[in-house]
Amino acid sequence: MSEAGEAVPGAVASGSPAPIRVLVADDQALLRGALHLLIDAAPDLTAVGEAADGAHAVELARATRPDVVLMDIRMPGVDGLEATRRLTAAPDTCDTRVLILTTFDLDDYVYAALRAGASGFLLKETPPAELLTAIRIVAGGDALIAPSITRRLIAEFAARPEPRQRPNTGPDAGLTDREREVLTLIGRGLSNPEITEHLHVSASTVKTHVGRLLMKLAARDRAQLVIVAYETGLVGNRAG
Incomplete structure (x- = not known):
């Protein structure tokens, strides 16, 4: 192809919207790999990198500018909550959306994640199709929280003096x-x-x-x- 029409890696067909760019941050290598494959299998999504801790997630996000970071909470060193705060506070990554994906659904985690700037909160038991839908919703600028978490979050807020x-x-x-x-x-x-x-x-x-x-x-x-x-x-x- 000519220089002007040079193909770009990961590009989609002409006239189609650019794929949603997703960064995966989790300290479990097997899960990171599985999520990477799941994301790349969707025609409108593409995985742009993997991080094993929060500090690396922030570094990669600054380098790759993903639309969404799929973020675990409990990771060594800088955890997912602090990484979310850094991403949403920095001018070069403030437009990146963070979708928390964790095995822990404690109310304090949910509240802290939302306060840190996360746009969504799902459990790792979420079915793959629902996870992909959640990524699309968050990338579109909306927010998404698992219904069971929403109910308890509302109750927890209501109890606050x-x-x-x-x-x-x-x-x-x-x-x-x-x-x-x-x-x-x-x-x-x-x-x-x-x-x-x-x-x-x-x-x-x-x-x-x-x-x-x-x-x-x-x-x-x-x-x-x-x-x-x-x-x-x-x-x-x-x-x-």
Whole structure:
């Protein structure tokens, strides 16, 4: 081929979207290899590297600029939580999404992972097809948390005393009453279709409200909106 039309490794057919680039970080070599093969077998995904610890994951992410990092929590040295914090805080990797994949579903891990900037949290027992779907969802800018984890996370937030008010989420944040209502429903775990049904509005209207919430609250994704809803007291120690 000519220089202008030179093939690029890993490129897809002309007219097709570029594959979602995924970095795998886990301290178990066998699992890393299996995930790498699983990702590469999907036509719209490609694995760009493997890391055995958090420090290496951050280094590789800076070098390869993946769309998603599939991140274990418990790894030697720098763990997955600290690696997530470093990735989401750095200007050159802040657009990379982190999907936590772990055998541990303790509430403290979930809360810490979301606070660190993770966009999703799944257990390693998740079926392969669901894992691939989760990668696509997170890469698209949405958030995903296993339903069983979501229920306990909401209960754990509700049990917390005295929510903390953050400067950019108070009365001066510029949220409309409807936006606060949508934020409350997001905090209670409702999906966009469920919010649409609950408020009797169109799907596009809900999508617009969510987009404005992300912008006004400087939130990376839906996962952080859940945190905002609880930390500001919109959702908390009340039934329903």
